Amino acid sequence: QVQLVESGGGLVQAGGSLRLSCAASGRTFSTYYMGWFRQAPGKERNFVAVISRFGRYTDYADSVKGRFTISRDNAKNTLYLQMNSLKPEDTAVYYCAARGTKVATEVGEYDNWGQGAQVTVSS
Numbered sequence: 001q002v003q004l005v006e007s008g009g010g011l012v013q014a015g016g017s018l019r020l021s022c023a024a025s026g027r028t029f030s031t032y033y034m035g036w037f038r039q040a041p042g043k044e045r046n047f048v049a050v051i052s053r054f055g056r057y058t059d060y061a062d063s064v065k066g067r068f069t070i071s072r073d074n075a076k077n078t079l080y081l082q083m084n085s086l087k088p089e090d091t092a093v094y095y096c097a098a099r100g101t102k103v104a105t106e107v108g109e110y111d112n113w114g115q116g117a118q119v120t121v122s123s
Contacts, residue, residue, distance in 0.1 A: 022078065035050040047107070
């Protein structure tokens with residue numbers, strides 16, 4: 001098992017930037033494929049970005065391509081999501097998630113989740 005704790009959320013104006021962090025503890029971080037998901041009020045939790053164990057492969061939802069960057073530092077047991085050119089529609093609770101086998105983009109394929117970090121983008 002791995003424990004995940006997100007940080008770095010907050011309130012930002014449209015066009016601004018935020019960087020989310022996800023600190024992992026427990027099993028060796030580099031054994032996990034990691035993802036970011038988000039859930040807006042009254043909506044389902046959706047895929048945002050995913051990264052392979054050593055960062056060689058990444059993938060993004062179409063809605064964030066070119067604006068968000070997922071990265072990881074295995075030496076620091078930390079996952080990141082750099083969010084630039086933020087829009088009001090990016091407002092959501094952002095969750096990091098971990099799984100032990102291969103990259104995945106579906107919520108149901110992850111069995112380790114953080115508690116979430118609120119990101120609010122004002123217009």
